[in-house]
Amino acid sequence: MASTRLEINFNRLLNRCEAVASDKSLKDWRLEKYIGALQNQLSELKKAQSKPCDEILSGYTKKVELLKGLIEAEKMPTASEKAHATDLLSVPRTTSSTSGKQLHMQAKVMYQQEMRDELLGSGHTDDEDVGLRQRQKTKDQDIDTVLQHHHQIQEKLAEEMLVIAQGLKHNVTVSGKIVQDDIKKVTDSTRLAETNLGKLKTESERLQAHTKACSWWIWVMLVVVIITFCWMVLLMRLFPKKS
Template sequence: MASKVETNFMRLLSRCETMAAEKTRDWRLEKYIDALQNQLGELRRSPSKPNQEVLANYNRKVEFLRGLLEAETMLTSTDKAAATQKLNPGRNSSHNCSTPQTKELHLQAKARYESEMRDELLGKSSQQDKGGVRQRKAVEEEEDDIDAVMQQHHKMQQKIADE
């Protein structure tokens, strides 16, 4: 049976994972993660502490959440995606695999930052303004561009013929 400190820790950890999964970030998440680290220290010092493997798993989860929070504060989407890629979600001690909540959180963050990076590269923000339709030049501008291209090709052909 878990001690009161461990129960409180697990409840706060679950709340932090839920908050991290939300699209909008809350200022309280950073404070909650700080409280998680404090509770983890208390849990290590308590007389009825769990075994080392469980403590290591808790520590990995807290470090993962801290890493997600740090990735969120980075300036470029490339840095965010790289930082998220390096994160290690906590492991489940019995199966040696990521817990479903942490794994899902990791995948969501990775997908969100990769999507931001893709949008940044492809200029999707301007396309969203037009309802997803590509912006096309006006017909007059196209005709001017075509005339300019045709003149350029004609000059190049003339130059080659002269040589």
């Protein structure tokens, strides 16, 4: 339910545009201008302070885009292009978008009917029917050629992807072996370092023991030398040399 004057005017214009678009017999050239005005009102509605919630604005936007898309599809030169452009349009999913869904379905049915009329050649002479069938046959052959070409490209891409996958698998295997070898070398180096460290510790303890023993012997020798010196001095005093 509209809560502002701007939203009321917007809904009135939206209903008018949907009514004109649904009645193909009118062919109102002003419909495109109406949709332009509808877009302007929607922009103002989005900027308004008392604007509707985001869900409602999203529904309005999709309705306007659908109307604009239907106008653009109507300008396509062939029925197949019109049908394709109509299929690409986004249809509002809300429960209040029944008119939009009806417009979309109506346009699809109409363009499909035009495509059938073109294929069946309604209203053409026999020569035109033969030419139409020949053109359709040529078109079918062209489609088969394109499909075959696409199939060949897909097979080639599949083969290339298989080769790339095999190459990646080989690289992963080689990399895994290299990593395992590096881990083994690091482990061996660590063990060797631990062994050498143990041996170095043992030799250090042994050297420390030898150093301690040598230190004691040096002190003993020093004491012996001092005692010998003192003894010799004492002897020289006790037995002086005769003159």
